[in-house]
Amino acid sequence: MTTKLMGQGVQRVEDQRFLRGQGRYVDDVAVGPATLHAAVLRSPHAHARIVDIDVDAVLDLEGVHAVWTHDDLTGPMAEPLPLLIPHPALTHGRTQYALAKDEVNYAGEAVAFVVAEDRYVAEDALDRIRVTYDVLPPVVGIDAARAADRLVHEDVPGNVGARMEQQTGDAQAAIAKAPHRLELDLTVERSACTPMEGRGTVARWDPDLNRMQVWTSTQSSTGVRAVVAVKLELDLGQVDVITPDVGGGFGVKINHPWPEELLVPLAARALGRTVKFTEDRREHFISSAHERGQVHHVEVGFDDDGRLLGLDVAFWHDHGAYTPYGLIVPIITSTQLLGPYKPEVYRVVFESVYTNTVMVTPYRGAGRPQGCFVMERTMDAIAEYLGKDRAEVRATNFIQPDEFPYDQGLIFQDGRELEYDSGDYPASLEKIKALVGWDEFPAFQKEMAAVGRRVGIGLACYVEGTGVGPYEGAHVHIETTGKVKVATGLTTQGQGHATVFAQLVADELGVRLEDVEVVTGDTRRMPYAVGTFASRAAVMSGSAIHLAARRAKEKVLKIAAEALEASEEDLEIVDGVVSVKGSPGSSLDLGTVSVLSNPLRYAFDEASKAATQFSVGDPGKPPVPEDEEPGLEGRDFYSPERATFASGMHAVIVETDPETAEITILKYAVVHDCGKLINPMIVEGQIHGGVAQGVAGALYERMAYDENGQLQNASFMDFLMPYVTEVPDGIDIDHLETPSPLNPLGIKGAGEAGVIPSAAVFAAAIEDAERLSIPGLAITAMPISPSELFHLRQSHPSQEHTA
Amino acid sequence: MSEELHDVRLSVNGASYDVRVPGRRLLSDALRHDLGLTGTHVGCEHGVCGACTVLLDGAPVRACLMFAVSAQGQEITTVEGLARPDGTLSNVQQAFVECHGLQCGFCTPGFLTTITAGLRANPTPTHEECREMVAGNLCRCTGYQNIVRAVERAAELGLDTPSLVPREGSSTNEETP
Numbered sequence: 001m002t003t004k005l006m007g008q009g010v011q012r013v014e015d016q017r018f019l020r021g022q023g024r025y026v027d028d029v030a031v032g033p034a035t036l037h038a039a040v041l042r043s044p045h046a047h048a049r050i051v052d053i054d055v056d057a058v059l060d061l062e063g064v065h066a067v068w069t070h071d072d073l074t075g076p077m078a079e080p081l082p083l084l085i086p087h088p089a090l091t092h093g094r095t096q097y098a099l100a101k102d103e104v105n106y107a108g109e110a111v112a113f114v115v116a117e118d119r120y121v122a123e124d125a126l127d128r129i130r131v132t133y134d135v136l137p138p139v140v141g142i143d144a145a146r147a148a149d150r151l152v153h154e155d156v157p158g159n160v161g162a163r164m165e166q167q168t169g170d171a172q173a174a175i176a177k178a179p180h181r182l183e184l185d186l187t188v189e190r191s192a193c194t195p196m197e198g199r200g201t202v203a204r205w206d207p208d209l210n211r212m213q214v215w216t217s218t219q220s221s222t223g224v225r226a227v228v229a230v231k232l233e234l235d236l237g238q239v240d241v242i243t244p245d246v247g248g249g250f251g252v253k254i255n256h257p258w259p260e261e262l263l264v265p266l267a268a269r270a271l272g273r274t275v276k277f278t279e280d281r282r283e284h285f286i287s288s289a290h291e292r293g294q295v296h297h298v299e300v301g302f303d304d305d306g307r308l309l310g311l312d313v314a315f316w317h318d319h320g321a322y323t324p325y326g327l328i329v330p331i332i333t334s335t336q337l338l339g340p341y342k343p344e345v346y347r348v349v350f351e352s353v354y355t356n357t358v359m360v361t362p363y364r365g366a367g368r369p370q371g372c373f374v375m376e377r378t379m380d381a382i383a384e385y386l387g388k389d390r391a392e393v394r395a396t397n398f399i400q401p402d403e404f405p406y407d408q409g410l411i412f413q414d415g416r417e418l419e420y421d422s423g424d425y426p427a428s429l430e431k432i433k434a435l436v437g438w439d440e441f442p443a444f445q446k447e448m449a450a451v452g453r454r455v456g457i458g459l460a461c462y463v464e465g466t467g468v469g470p471y472e473g474a475h476v477h478i479e480t481t482g483k484v485k486v487a488t489g490l491t492t493q494g495q496g497h498a499t500v501f502a503q504l505v506a507d508e509l510g511v512r513l514e515d516v517e518v519v520t521g522d523t524r525r526m527p528y529a530v531g532t533f534a535s536r537a538a539v540m541s542g543s544a545i546h547l548a549a550r551r552a553k554e555k556v557l558k559i560a561a562e563a564l565e566a567s568e569e570d571l572e573i574v575d576g577v578v579s580v581k582g583s584p585g586s587s588l589d590l591g592t593v594s595v596l597s598n599p600l601r602y603a604f605d606e607a608s609k610a611a612t613q614f615s616v617g618d619p620g621k622p623p624v625p626e627d628e629e630p631g632l633e634g635r636d637f638y639s640p641e642r643a644t645f646a647s648g649m650h651a652v653i654v655e656t657d658p659e660t661a662e663i664t665i666l667k668y669a670v671v672h673d674c675g676k677l678i679n680p681m682i683v684e685g686q687i688h689g690g691v692a693q694g695v696a697g698a699l700y701e702r703m704a705y706d707e708n709g710q711l712q713n714a715s716f717m718d719f720l721m722p723y724v725t726e727v728p729d730g731i732d733i734d735h736l737e738t739p740s741p742l743n744p745l746g747i748k749g750a751g752e753a754g755v756i757p758s759a760a761v762f763a764a765a766i767e768d769a770e771r772l773s774i775p776g777l778a779i780t781a782m783p784i785s786p787s788e789l790f791h792l793r794q795s796h797p798s799q800e801h802t803a
Numbered sequence: 804m805s806e807e808l809h810d811v812r813l814s815v816n817g818a819s820y821d822v823r824v825p826g827r828r829l830l831s832d833a834l835r836h837d838l839g840l841t842g843t844h845v846g847c848e849h850g851v852c853g854a855c856t857v858l859l860d861g862a863p864v865r866a867c868l869m870f871a872v873s874a875q876g877q878e879i880t881t882v883e884g885l886a887r888p889d890g891t892l893s894n895v896q897q898a899f900v901e902c903h904g905l906q907c908g909f910c911t912p913g914f915l916t917t918i919t920a921g922l923r924a925n926p927t928p929t930h931e932e933c934r935e936m937v938a939g940n941l942c943r944c945t946g947y948q949n950i951v952r953a954v955e956r957a958a959e960l961g962l963d964t965p966s967l968v969p970r971e972g973s974s975t976n977e978e979t980p
Contacts, residue, residue, distance in 0.1 A: 025841075197907070690946070724951065
């Protein structure tokens, strides 16, 4: 029997290409002197009216082919970019223009576009454009937005783009009646995805085929295809979008179109040449999207055991200057902050506010890190108030294993009920406690305190809605060589899709892993797709591929049964050979079945010659019977009722330096439940990466805007992205598998989990480390740097005499 | 006004390339766009991320901090030159496969060149030295856990850096863009 590959840590098949320098990222496409290069002039001001743009000095620069401002755009290109996901609560949605019209609303907004022989010349040309601005006072940060003494958009009162409320009952009444009450104010700062490869787009217009071909580093090639068609007034069928290797996405590449994704194809058609735009690092910081910035106010009522009787959360979400991705991020915060818990009554209200800073779209975790921070800080505060063990208070509030499916009574980001499919939170808690040494820690803490060392432990739990719809599709084609070509429309950014999807096909079809080739993100191969985000690829495309392979297998068995004069039930496929069980002499390889599936009479090669000895089909009927198709293919789609819900718990032990307030990670532990594992090696890799990004968000990364809306740390020199020296040396991982009943494989998504509880777990551990020395010290804002911890100590009332 | 151009002979992975470039052309851009060796990636253009690391006479350098004209006369090794002459992966590359040391693969060329040079300087690193060896390169995907394991695994597999000397019998590739 072929060994089942599902669940095995199979080495990645795509690695060979990457390790040999043969990866194909967008900037590696169309290399050579025939390609023109684009550069974008970006606003130096956070808020200004454009009085005049003078491009006269540009055109006499040798090597410049085009310079455009908004005045050069016509038709749909001159209209604002689309608001991708409108929502009734988003009463004042605003999007930018491909090139700014009349005003700019963040430093970095695209103002003019140049195409030249190379990027160096294009940047020279940018220097010659003279823009006259009437500078306006900017709105920077949530406090300034809420104060509303200046407006980002004149026609948006109070800078409030949206206000949304959900509730399961009268939370205020429940809190008022509860035996105990607490209030907390909690803040999370902005950070950003910052993949190693920035954005990039290449386009080529083929006048002979009347087609536009676009390569772009995106998380949704079908989305880009649709918007290019609309904006350039082409039929969808005239546009191909190909997403080759992507050097990381983490959310920022799900937003589309970026101005350049439209301007590059437009230029390619206008100039009749291949045109390329490759974002540089500074551009990525100041013009690609950010996330995370939110301020929260929590009111909670609870009983003597710490059970949540009423929870009322209000928060303010900084969505920057525009809202191209709607309210996805704050809706996720507002719903997912409930985590594995079941408060008796919950109300949440948020306002999404405009600021003169870069727009906000999802970043790995997408609003969940903030929600988790809010809920877990609340749990810690309750435990502290009651003098109870923090794990025990959490356990008191868990949804129990026999309560699934569990309906939280809210509407989730996909417009469906927030109903958890499966899970076992008490089992996870036992595992994480064992893994980190929770029960033994107090003794260790005392021991360390005795020698003047401050160590602390933190625990945080989360639930992650993964595998959201609406659908993904797949196409499986068995070639006459016996090789299997698989296409799915969603894109890949390093998650190992070529391997895990091949594992699923190999299992279902009974072929060898190396005979399966997976293509993602090419609209020519699968034009119907949604995208790679929200930990949905394995669930959505994995399920679709499984179903498509099953369809192909059904056809294999039908044709082979006829050719071998056997019954379909008696056939099996092992290593690409179909045979009658128990009689190994009676067999056909898949390539031959593929030849038989297509009633051509051309003997191209030995395989097709060999196939002619089998007679398939009734000679009294047409060679391709009614309702049949030639070729050995399977195509199917998967569309779930609702999201799956992965879950997990993290724990960390930190040490804080009594003098310098330096924060050192001593141990990091993760318990993770993403349902059935396809490839544990890849899942662990996803956790490792997520934890590193979580550490980054908790301890290092922030977008340091000054009061003028200038980003002060727009380089890797100044933005503290972790090197190996900043991440834990070893992460202890344990898995739990509660299969999802929603899909045929029982899987849930795994991509974002690692990053969700980080701010919460570090806040808890740092607070725990400090409290033996400074009782009552509270960590309420993340990230926290050593200098911030130092000042927090200094400003604490108990420390006033030493300040 | 056209820019002054310079004729430069670049020796890369044992082959010679003649290019005509402006003085300001970065080595990273010359490798990628003039020579078509796109394995060397540009992640930041200010020398911080390490994705563009190539070996210059065996020593790791940031190709985005060098001009192409200043690389003349030195032997450059890029990621394309790391595999053995028979096409099989070098031990460092093989260790990355075994340890799942890459995800999106964008930073990988810079890690491979850095580690290749690092292990040549120190073939038997301690765990801490393995971490230090990669402490100048940024990766956004892996959390570095498996990259450090890959350094340890590569050390275990042994020193193997065939490409650091020009390959015998390799043909000279004269190219003028």
